[in-house]
Amino acid sequence: MSDNRNADSGETTTGHVWDDDLADYTNQPPRWWMIGLTASAIWVVVYFLMYPAIPIATSGTFTKGIGVPGTGQWTAVKEMEADMKDVDDVRGKFEKRLKDMAPAAILADKELSEYVSRSGKVLFSDNCAACHGQNGIGTTDKQGLFAPILNDDDWLYGGTIEQIFESIANGRQGMMMAHKTSLSAQEIDALASAVAQGNPTSTPLFTEKGCVACHGANGKGMQAMGSANLADKVWRFSGTPEGIKYTITHGVNDAGDKETRNAVMPNFSAAGKLSQSDIKKLAVYVFKFGGGKASDPAPAAN
Ligand code: HEC
Ligand code: HEC
Structure with a gap:
């Protein structure tokens, strides 16, 4: 093996050499790789500030009002509550109407009757x-x-x-x-x-x-x-x-x-x-x- 050894490339090494021909060079990693690494590091900081990153029992890092101004204040629970509210708003509208209506009138109302077909299925099951x-x-x-x-x-x-x-x-x-x-x-x-x-x-x-x-x-x-x-x-x-x-x-x-x-x-x-x-x-x-x-x-x- 030692016959195939390349001549010294002239690169500097850390001084660590193993087995005569295995040296530890001090070359920079490729530029694209460094850009990727830096971008990920920045992303970690941004994400850390905007989203609940450190799990504390009831909230995340900066979600309880101690966040840096302008941070997202996002939580999964808030997102779910917002979705539920959308559903409740739609249902609430129908529920309010049918509360004072006789069953026959509900049946005759196209929109309500369709709503009931869906919610009735769950109730029936x-x-x-x-x-x-x-x-x-x-x-x-x-x-x-x-x-x-x-x-x-x-x-x-x-x-x-x-x-x-x-x-x-x-x-x-x-x-x-x-x-x-x-x-x-x-x-x-x-x-x-x-x-x-x-x-x-x-x-x-x-x-x-x-x-x-x-x-x-x-x-x-x-x-x-x-x-x-x-x-x-x-x-x-x-x-x-x-x-x-x-x-x-x-x-x-x-x-x-x-x-x-x-x-x-x-x-x-x-x-x-x-x-x-x-x-x-x-x-x-x-x-x-x-x-x-x-x-x-x-x-x-x-
Ligand atoms: C524990 C079993 C049981 C459950 C639960 C039940 N039912 Fe009944 N249902 C019966 C029985 C038994 C009869 C017949 C009573 C009789 O023979 O006098 C009946 C009769 C009826 C009738 C009258 C049928 C006719 O021929 O006149 C309707 C309508 C009805 N049920 C709807 C429902 C709905 C809607 C629900 C759910 C909210 C429901 N039932 C839950 C056992 C049940
Ligand atoms: C006090 C009232 C009453 C009297 C009297 C009575 N029945 Fe009934 N019968 C009923 C009721 C109510 C039912 C249905 C019960 C149910 O489905 O919950 C029934 C159901 C039946 C059924 C079942 C039908 C089916 O589809 O499976 C038969 C058969 C029947 N009766 C025959 C008779 C005969 C024959 C007599 C006379 C000897 C009689 N009954 C007297 C009230 C009565």
Whole structure:
């Protein structure tokens, strides 16, 4: 190796020489490199002054008023607060308007109705979807929640926007007593098979045993008490003869029967669970699933 050694270049060295041919020169680094280094050093000072650089528990270096005049006073929290304020300003405008409006008026107002579609989605996911399923598609009976599907046009308590608002604001709890002591097994069989065929009035038992009192003379139910329509073959709980027998035998929400079907829609006004504005938004949102009925409060029995 020592044969390939260059002749002394004449450059000055620091005097450190290793292994005879490895010397420590005192050359300047390239100019571009020095400019870069200097610029970075200046940038560090500028940045240090303008932004919170030394993390102190609640603020940065110069962000609490001790900054050099003209410094940025920027903090991530301030930036977020400014963004939030923008959002609140936009929302505040809508919230203020809908506060004094009836649900139907909100629905009719294009701008508000669109706003509600967006905020209602979050409210629904947070408060309702656990029972009614995302977008009101319902949950399976296996979960035992028996919360009705909300995106069809079959309503227990009525599908006008006012009735939907009522359901959410005050809760709903249908009541049908158990019939295990008042009816014989044969009578339950006969009633269940008539109901399963969507023709409950085909047996005289339907009138004789008082089913008409709640389900109406035609068996189509009454929205005022949420008694299901038994003539449409749309099933609240079960459409199999066994399932129907079960409903007749144990009733719905009958506190006296341990095996009763439980189906309780919570009251969302109670204890301020949701504000009136939020309930209105939800009524509009649910109505817009598409199953809502435009206008007139439906007659008690239809
Ligand atoms: C704990 C489960 C549960 C939660 C949470 C719940 N619901 Fe219900 N909801 C029910 C049940 C059960 C019924 C049916 C009550 C009955 O059968 O009497 C019902 C009924 C309704 C009805 C009436 C449907 C009809 O056919 O007339 C509407 C509307 C409704 N819920 C909307 C909502 C909205 C909106 C929310 C969220 C704010 C919500 N529900 C949260 C269980 C729930
Ligand atoms: C006190 C009122 C009342 C009486 C009386 C009554 N029901 Fe009901 N029934 C209801 C209500 C309310 C519901 C719906 C409960 C709910 O969905 O929360 C219901 C639901 C049902 C269902 C479930 C329907 C479905 O879609 O799954 C059947 C079946 C049924 N009733 C049959 C009968 C028969 C048969 C009789 C007569 C022996 C009868 N009911 C008497 C109030 C009554």
